[in-house]
Amino acid sequence: MAEISRREDARVCAPSGHDCAFSRAGSSCMDNIRLFADLPASAKRELLSCSRHSTHPAGSIIVHEGDPIESIVVVRSGRIKTFRTSLDGKEYVLDVLHDGQALWHGMFLADHTYRYSVACLTRVELCRIHRADFEALLANHPDVALGLIRMVCTELDDAEEKIMMLGIRDPRRRLAEYLLARDGRCVGPEIHLKLEDIANSVGLRPETVSRNIAQFVREGLVERPGRGRLLVVDRAGLEAVAAE
Known part of the structure; x- marks a missing residue:
């Protein structure tokens, strides 16, 4: 199992913005993430209090295909790529994500495992929010679920455009x-x-x-x-x- 997944078991809630570069700049990473941008301030503080931050060097693999999806992985800074490798060893890049973008697709499926691997293209700072914490937020803020649905629709449109491009x-x-x-x-x-x-x-x-x-x-x-x-x-x- 990838390092990023192992570390999730040891998460501990900390004061809001405890080591967040965005917080030190006068905001929080929640304000810079499309997934969380429309959340009430109280909901952002709730998520931020239980988030965990980590730093990874360029070239490191932070997720392996088949790892369980235990948290939302947010790119605070840097760039990561999602990719799959064929049986003959050829790599296919699925997407490149940067500051403010997040990996969370498949988290709510019964078989919530990654269908791809994730590697760092640069030095990357990540913020991870455990699935259970986000599920609790959805239960307390039903309006957040509607925003999630709208985002899924937008990303489906993006996926269709990529298929057309290919x-x-x-x-x-x-x-x-x-x-x-x-x-x-x-x-x-x-x-x-x-x-x-x-x-x-x-x-x-x-x-x-x-x-x-x-x-x-x-x-x-x-x-x-x-x-x-x-x-x-x-x-x-x-x-x-x-x-x-």
């Missing part, structure tokens, strides 16, 4: 769609992803991704400020490519 046969168009989607979700102006992770996300060879990104740079659609960094400078132009 169905695009032309690599140039598929990559343009992916960069537009990532640009809309990333924190800050830049997309921080290695070419290999982009390739694994869109089902293309790294050489194909590299060649097309180089072409986008020549066309003035994107810039490469540094290794593993992309900046979309002409969204309209990229949208035109996606619509070709």
Whole structure:
């Protein structure tokens, strides 16, 4: 079982915001997480009092496929990727999550186990809220459940868009769609992803991704400020490519 799951058994409630970087900045991580953004202040304090924080280095695996889902895992800072590995060892990146995003899907299913593994792309700070604590919150605040349903619907729409993107046969168009989607979700102006992770996300060879990104740079659609960094400078132009 992954380290993140083992540590859940030893959780202890602590004063609200006890070691939270967001709290020290005058807010709390609850205010920066879409899942909790609309909660009443009292409910946020209730969850925060029982949260546990941890730090993990880049490259570490924090969840293995098949581990039980015992808590909501919130990315306080950094980037993680969810992925699956085929029998022949090929990695398929399902998603990349950053500050304020959370892993919680499947937590309420009868067989609540992870269907993927999770690795840190950078140094990552996590906040974990145990499933039992969140279930108690839902019982005390029925309106929270409605917000959860709305979020599930939004994320289903996102999943459908990704399926449509992966169905695009032309690599140039598929990559343009992916960069537009990532640009809309990333924190800050830049997309921080290695070419290999982009390739694994869109089902293309790294050489194909590299060649097309180089072409986008020549066309003035994107810039490469540094290794593993992309900046979309002409969204309209990229949208035109996606619509070709």
